[in-house]
Amino acid sequence: MREAKSHAASEIVLDERDRDAIEIGLLQVLIKRQRFSSSTAFLGFGFLAWLMSKTVPAPCLAGWVGGLALLELLNLSLLGRLQKGLDALARPQRWRWLRGLTVLFFFYGAAWGSATALPGLWLDAQLLQVILVGSVAVAMFSIHNLSAHWPMLSSFCMGMAAPLWVMGVLSAPGAPQSLWALGATVLTAMILLYGFSSYTVHRHDVEGSVMTRKLAQRLKQSNQELTEALQHVQQLATLDPLTHCLNRRALLDALQQEERRRSRCPVALGIVMLDLDHFKLINDTHGHAVGDAVLVATVARVKARLRETDLLARWGGEEFVCVLMQVHEESLMAKTQDLCTHLASAPLVHQPEGLTVTASWGVALWGEGESVQSCIDRADAALYRAKRAGRNRVSR
């Protein structure tokens, strides 16, 4: 069992479609988280703007808030559009979207980070610290939102750090800006490393669910194949391959079941045996294929005259057994006579034209307390009486 399980799991190999599903799954995580956090972003930069409102000149602050809000709205609408059309996008189109969004996230990060470059901020040490701590919090938050797509996370974090780097490069050596730029470098590196491991965990999760889905599909399919194979085996075990009526074993099983049922509730049942007359002559004259066609047509013609509840089985060769339910002595004889006449009434096959076939019939009504075998033997004996009496007749 364990071997079979590991065998099934080892056969699950990810193909292009699965890789697509993984990419889409990761993007769905990213879009969901990013769209959800957008509302808090508005609150966040609104709060920072309020904190800076006394120190930073109003036009600069308005420019920062306006730029950030525009980028946030653009970001939201693009992610919304991507979410709607995600499944329909072909891989190259999806990658184009992702490249575009990765670039956008750089500018979005830079818009956040540019808070540190607003004029007047570096004159208020306390406020500066609050803003820098706020920026670190935003950068950390981005790990949660963007780690499902590592390039986007990297782009956002580098965008955030970029204004500090620029200030660090432009400022005099030893100035606080260069120190903060160094801090931003270390923090960005840490976020990228941690973000990458978080991305790997996400990817494994999504891969796991894609593989589970695939395994479930495969199990469903093999279950279906097994059911079909079982049905086929059951057919092979119970049906005659040429005429598709029951075979001898299936008929005996059904009769034994009737025998068991009979002990609780008596049923009137008749057994009819029929054997085609001079069938060897048909084979010898017209060939085996015609002989086969005659057997098939015999079954069709007899079956057409039986009730749904009656049974017809090939007993062997050109010999068949009918089990007629709910009959008494007279109706059994009448029904069998009707079958005998009907079989011989018209040609059985198209080729050769006009080939009619007769059969000899033996009937036995299943007596109370009698075994199935004894009833079959009586029908068989009656059949041979019909043969001896000249064929194409019914005997009891």
Ligand SMILES: Nc1nc2c(ncn2[C@@H]2O[C@H](COP(=O)(O)OP(=O)(O)OP(=O)(O)O)[C@@H](O)[C@H]2O)c(=O)[nH]1
């Ligand atoms: N075409 C064909 N012939 C079969 C099949 N099974 C048995 N036979 C043939 O059926 C013939 C039966 O011949 P016999 O037992 O001599 O019986 P008969 O010629 O019908 O003569 P009576 O029963 O005495 O009327 C044999 O030649 C078998 O080879 C089958 O599936 N297809």
